[in-house]
Amino acid sequence: MAVIIDGKRISNDIKDELKARVNEQNIDATLCVIQVGNDPASSIYVKNKKKACEYIGIKSVSYELPDETTEKELIDLVQSLNEDKRINGILVQLPLPSHINSDAVIKAIAPNKDVDGFHPENVGNLCIGRQGFLSCTPAGIIELLKRYDIPIEGRECVIIGRSNIVGKPMALLMLRENATVTICHSRTRDLAETARRADILIVAIGKPRFITKDYVKEGAVVIDVGIHRDEDNKLCGDVDYEDVLPHVSAITPVPGGVGPMTIAMLMNNCVQSALQMTADK
Ligand code: NAD
DSSP states (O other), X not given: OOEEOOHHHHHHHHHHHHHHHHHHTTOOOEEEEEEESOOHHHHHHHHHHHHHHHHHXXXXXXXXXXXXXXXXXXXXXXXXXXXXXXXXXXXXXXXXXXXXXXXXXXXXXXXXXXXXXXXXXXXXXXXXXXXXXXOHHHHHHHHHHHHTTOOOTXXXXXXXXXXXXXXXXXXXXXXXXXXXXXEEOTTOSOHHHHHTTOSEEXXXXXXXTOBOGGGOOTTEEEEEOXXXXXXXXXXXXXXXXHXXXXXXXXXXXXXXXXXXXXXXXXXXXXXXXXXXXXXXX
8 A cells, every 4th residue: 555645744743843943942034925916826825825924933024016017126125125134034936927037036035035945056055065945845855755754865766857946956855865866857768768767756747647657666656746727627746646556655645745845845944044044143
């Protein structure tokens, strides 16, 4: 019987641990969330982030800016928040409207307030094995594997997807945990054959139910990062869960797998940032 990795439970455990820590150590943390436009999915993510802050005892400030906000206006706001000593985490909700260059905005965030872990300095630190904020979804996946005692060191890990927010940082984190890492992407020649090498298969391909049993070695651990709504408006992942389930040793469901971990790790970064800023004073 496969282990169903319960991301909801683990994320609740992490939020409870953070809440206790904030309370015991009297940690004064404030996250600022900026949303441009009113994309409904982004509004839900922002609402959930604020709710998690409230639960843990992190203050949150939000800016809901109109769609026609210019790149300069947004960068000016980010820069004023960089200077604001009361704010220790800045998060710009992605995607941004197409007239704004996301890379320029991310680069404008002070690296010590970049709780999403997207700033080139934090990505660079991850790459060379130095301290810095970690991208939340990949960090959440490592936490899931560790809390389920799934060994990583020396194992074959195949990651499908090479995006800057999931695939690439995921590969670097698995490498840091001493896995043997292969990254697959849209130009990979024989995806199924490569994926079947994996002891741990991490899927961030962005295509609903794409990964079937043909891509999975018997007994592999499968981590599904994808989130989609199918034709019946039901949530599903990048993995065909029902098809793959009988063949795996452990798997993350969608919903309730990787998704809740992203916010938990964001909260963790906010607390770390507050502690660091206090230490630097
Ligand atoms: P993306 O679209 O930026 O990247 C998809 C990657 O898949 C690309 O690198 C591409 O090379 C690769 N790919 C596409 N087609 C392929 C093919 N046929 N064979 C091999 N590789 C192929 O997506 P992303 O931002 O990394 O997100 C991936 C999925 O994860 C999406 O469904 C997204 O909604 C979800 N997501 C979930 C969370 C979460 O918190 N759970 C966070 C981020 C993203």
